[in-house]
Amino acid sequence: MVITLNEHIERFSTNQIIVHFIFALSIMILYMTGIPRLYPEHLGWILDLIGLSRSLFIHRLAAIVLISASIYYLIYSILYWNLKNKKYFNQIIFPNSKDIFDFVNDNLSILGLKHVRINYAKYSWLEKGLIWSVIIVDAIILGITGIVLWVPWLFAPYFTMSHFSTINLIHGSFAILSLCVIIPHFYKVHLTPFKFPMDYSMFTGVIRKEVAEEDYPYWYEEISGEKHD
Amino acid sequence: MIERFGYPLILFSMLTIVLYETNILTTGIIITLGLNIAMLLVLFQIIALLYGFTKSLITLYKIECYPLYSPIRDVAITEQQKLIKEEN
Numbered sequence: 001m002v003i004t005l006n007e008h009i010e011r012f013s014t015n016q017i018i019v020h021f022i023f024a025l026s027i028m029i030l031y032m033t034g035i036p037r038l039y040p041e042h043l044g045w046i047l048d049l050i051g052l053s054r055s056l057f058i059h060r061l062a063a064i065v066l067i068s069a070s071i072y073y074l075i076y077s078i079l080y081w082n083l084k085n086k087k088y089f090n091q092i093i094f095p096n097s098k099d100i101f102d103f104v105n106d107n108l109s110i111l112g113l114k115h116v117r118i119n120y121a122k123y124s125w126l127e128k129g130l131i132w133s134v135i136i137v138d139a140i141i142l143g144i145t146g147i148v149l150w151v152p153w154l155f156a157p158y159f160t161m162s163h164f165s166t167i168n169l170i171h172g173s174f175a176i177l178s179l180c181v182i183i184p185h186f187y188k189v190h191l192t193p194f195k196f197p198m199d200y201s202m203f204t205g206v207i208r209k210e211v212a213e214e215d216y217p218y219w220y221e222e223i224s225g226e227k228h229d
Numbered sequence: 230m231i232e233r234f235g236y237p238l239i240l241f242s243m244l245t246i247v248l249y250e251t252n253i254l255t256t257g258i259i260i261t262l263g264l265n266i267a268m269l270l271v272l273f274q275i276i277a278l279l280y281g282f283t284k285s286l287i288t289l290y291k292i293e294c295y296p297l298y299s300p301i302r303d304v305a306i307t308e309q310q311k312l313i314k315e316e317n
Contacts, residue, residue, distance in 0.1 A: 007305065008301045008304055008305060010301070017285060021278060021281075021282045024274070024278050025275065025278055025279075028271050028274050028275045028278065029275070031268075031271045032268065032271055032272065032275070035267075035268065035271075036268070039249070039264055041256070042260060042261045042264045042265070043264055043265065043268060046268065176246060176250060179246070179267065179271075180243060180246060182271075182274075183239055183242060183243060183267060183270060184239060184243075186239070186270055186273075186274050187235055187236065187239045190235075190273075190274075190277060191234075191235025191236070191238070191239065192235060192236075193233065193235070196235065197277075198277055198280075198281065200281060200284070200304075202281065203281035203282060203284055203285040204284075204285060204288065204304055205285075206301050206304055208308075
């Protein structure tokens with residue numbers, strides 16, 4: 001079997017590749033320096049290894065990078081949406097009715113109540129959910145609560161001690177929620193037997209024709225005109 | 230073989246987080262093991278990211294050096310070489 005050049009399709013732009021890398025790296029660094037502080041009796045060795053003050057410094061630096069990347073991505077999305085193809089952008093980035101149907105069907109399939117073949121568009125509901133969860137949970141919620149915890153003296157006139165404790169609790173809880181979203185993503189792109197050890201499409205920007213046909217049939221049909229059975 | 234451990238590892242680490250956060254089990258070797266596995270997965274993710282991004286930077290460098298270079302063609306050639314190796 002000879003693989004021809006036509007058997008690969010472009011799926012991610014250079015901008016998406018760079019933004020994904022910055023998002024992912026900064027989030028991972030935030031986990032490595034933040035989560036051990038939530039479980040000191042189990043993960044204290046990480047803090048001992050890095051040092052508490054150094055881990056705080058790295059944590060804040062990574063947070064700044066993440067927030068900056070999120071602001072950049074939001075501005076880019078708004079500009080792209082306004083200046084370029086509005087309809088196409090709405091279809092691929094923002095969740096739509098098809099994603100809701102896909103979400104319901106997938107969950108019914110998992111529960112064994114309905115057997116429907118996946119029919120994802122260019123980005124599935126899971127991928128769209130992931131990028132928006134990073135922006136909403138990691139950048140906005142964790143960003144705002146993190147800034148309050150970083151410079152508490154600035155907010156002291158407005159908040160009481162119990163407010164700060166609540167904000168601390170929110171910050172920790174959302175961090176764990178975020179970790180619980182990212183770990184399954186790690187399975188989906190690295191550890192699943194179909195893609196082990198690594199799915200390079202997020203770095204090369206291209207995807208194999210058969211993979212596109214199998215995993216994203218709706219998108220494949222749109223770009224090639226071929227219907228997958 | 231190693232890819233078969235992926236699902237149990239993820240499930241185990243997620244379960245320990247749930248057990249800890251719901252106060253069902255907050256101490257003991259199981260929780261320590263599960264949380265450390267979660268952190269190790271994060272560490273592996275960092276390594277995978279850096280490796281993948283370095284690869285894409287090399288591709289970018291090749292595009293700069295050789296204007297006719299195509300990443301799609303490169304991926305196709307690599308996979309073709311892999312197939313030839315497997316056939317032999």
